Amino acid sequence: MNLALFDLDNTLIPLDSDYEWGQFLARIGAVDAESFARRNADFYAQYEAGTLDPVEYLEFALGTLAQFTRKQLDExxxxxxxxxxxxxxxxxxxxLVKRHQDADDLVAIITATNRFVTEPIAAAFxxxxxxxAExxxxxxxxxxGRLRGIPTSGPGKVAHTNEWLAAQGKSLDTFDRSYFYSDSQNDIPLLSAVTNPVATNPNALLKAHAQAKGWPILTLFDD
Known part of the structure; x- marks a missing residue:
């Protein structure tokens, strides 16, 4: 059995689900459209530049969710x-996901976006x-509105992956091959930890890094 890990946003789907969720809330009038959209865009620009403070962003995102009942959020x-x-x-x-599933690989999605937003998306795959992020x-x-544990971004993805595997009595070294598919330079720590990193729809910074390292580059969809 091999291990196949997938980032979600801009890797398996050609958008950022966290950003789009915020835009959706603004569009339906659940939040003040102008101020929320502006702050949402600022955070997204920071993420793209690799300067995002993940705790600050998650407090913003989860604080927004906390304004509503779970029943309303689910609707x-x-x-x-x-x-x-x-x-x-x-x-x-x-x-791509199905190929790994059909090979009986252990498959997981690991994302910096919170579980409320991403769990139904993972189920769709x-x-x-x-x-x-919990x-x-x-x-x-x-x-x-609070975060449990550390963010699942940057080095945090490595820590969370190791913790998840340890709970199953496994580690990255358990597998002959461990794959991680990601689009972003923010994921270089986990990409560097697996045996088979795959720069998937990479942004410019990750593409340059992948080329320098000789990592394969995969394009699943057009820009």
Whole structure:
């Protein structure tokens, strides 16, 4: 058995689900459109530049979720999946995941985006294992606005992957081959930790790094 890890945003889907969720909330009038869209865009620009403070962003994103009941959030998320995410799930990405599943590889999606936003997306890909930023919730499942543990970004992806594997009595060294597919230079720590890093729809910084390292470059969809 091999290990296949996938980043989500701009890797398996040609958009950033966290950013698009924020835009969706603004579009339906759940939040003040002008101020929220501006702050959302600022955070996204920081992410693209590799300067994002993940804790600051997650406090913003999870604090927004905490303003609403889980029932309301789930209703909106079903609409979000139908209008935004489903049209963005393309055959090439589904086929890539399925090839690893058919090979009986251990498959997981690991993303810096929070679990509330990404769990239904992982399910749409047929992936049960999801490593994501964990929102704190009450006993009744309501989101408090706080983050549990450390962010699942940068070096945090390595830490969370190691923790997830250890819980199963495994480590990266357990596998003959370990794959990680990602689009961003923010994921270089985990890409460097696996045996088979794949720069997937890479941004300019990751593409240059991949070329220097001789890593394969995969294009699943056009810009």
């Amino acid at each position: 909106w998320h079903r609409q979000f999946m139908e209008e935004v995410i489903a049209p963005a799930i393309l055959p090439a990405a589904l086929d 047929g992936v049960r294992n999801l490593i994501a 929102p704190d919730v009450t006993d009744k499942g309501e989101i408090t």
